[in-house]
Amino acid sequence: MIWIEPGTFVVRFANDAQQVRISKGFWLGRTEVTQAQWRAVMGSIPSNFQGDDRPVEQVSWNDAIEFCRKLTERERAAGRIPYDLTYTLPTEAQWEYACRAGTTGDYAGNLDVMAWYSANGGNTTHPVGQGQANAWGLHDMHGNVWEWCLDWHGKYPGRSVTDPAGAPSGSNRVHRAGGWWTDAEWCRSAFRNFDSPDKHLNYLGFRLALSSVR
Numbered sequence: 001m002i003w004i005e006p007g008t009f010v011v012r013f014a015n016d017a018q019q020v021r022i023s024k025g026f027w028l029g030r031t032e033v034t035q036a037q038w039r040a041v042m043g044s045i046p047s048n049f050q051g052d053d054r055p056v057e058q059v060s061w062n063d064a065i066e067f068c069r070k071l072t073e074r075e076r077a078a079g080r081i082p083y084d085l086t087y088t089l090p091t092e093a094q095w096e097y098a099c100r101a102g103t104t105g106d107y108a109g110n111l112d113v114m115a116w117y118s119a120n121g122g123n124t125t126h127p128v129g130q131g132q133a134n135a136w137g138l139h140d141m142h143g144n145v146w147e148w149c150l151d152w153h154g155k156y157p158g159r160s161v162t163d164p165a166g167a168p169s170g171s172n173r174v175h176r177a178g179g180w181w182t183d184a185e186w187c188r189s190a191f192r193n194f195d196s197p198d199k200h201l202n203y204l205g206f207r208l209a210l211s212s213v214r
Contacts, residue, residue: 001029002029002136002138004025004094007102008021008097009096009097009100020160021160022093022094022162026090026210026211026212028090028094028138028208028209030137031055031128031138031139031140032056032128032140032144032206033067033208034056034128035047035051035052037056038067042066047202049125051125053127056205057202057205058200058201058204059205059206061148061199062197064206065088067206081210086213087209088208088210088211089149089206089207090150091164092150092164092166095149095207098138098141099134099138100189102135102136106188106189108141108142109132109135111143113131114131114133114141114142116180117180117183117187118180118181118182118183121143122180123180123181125144125145126144140177142189143179143187144179145203146177146179146204147176147204148173148174148205149166149175150166151166151173153192153194154166155167172196173194173196
């Protein structure tokens with residue numbers, strides 16, 4: 001996992017912009033969770049596109065949260081993480097901040113060398129970490145599979161905020177990144193998507209965050 005320092009980024013709208021501040025540092029997975037990592041915790045593989053080093057997909061938001069719970073329990077019991085840290089999904093704000101890695105454009109670099117998407121994906125997922133990383137060392141933040149975020153889907157606050165956690169309730173959870181089948185437009189750092197938290201899709205996986213419980 002990679003340590004992400006606190007900082008800010010700007011969310012831009014058609015006629016306005018708002019600053020988002022991330023006040024606390026957090027750890028984020030260098031890549032999406034792989035099928036081998038999923039099997040080690042959950043015991044089976046749900047994915048359509050099989051391969052130990054490919055991202056796990058066809059996992060719902062609920063499944064991802066259960067993976068985080070079991071991994072946290074296992075790693076605490078083994079003494080590998082303290083009790084004030086927990087594995088979880090990144091918030092939508094944490095995800096975009098890490099994806100941008102200090103950039104302000106549509107993408108964190110050259111999409112064709114960073115991402116598997118409709119132009120080069122070949123209608124399948126690919127082993128994680130093959131493309132160029134962003135400036136903070138994170139791979140596949142654009143493309144390969146969409147990634148669940150912690151938040152309920154809802155409107156942005158419309159003002160500058162610190163550590164936003166999404167809507168207080170809802171029927172859909174956010175996912176980001178674009179995937180192997182999506183056009184470049186859907187892979188933008190700012191592009192938002194959502195689905196029901198019980199949805200299983202062959203282009204939808206996740207990336208771990210490790211955050212303080214305080």
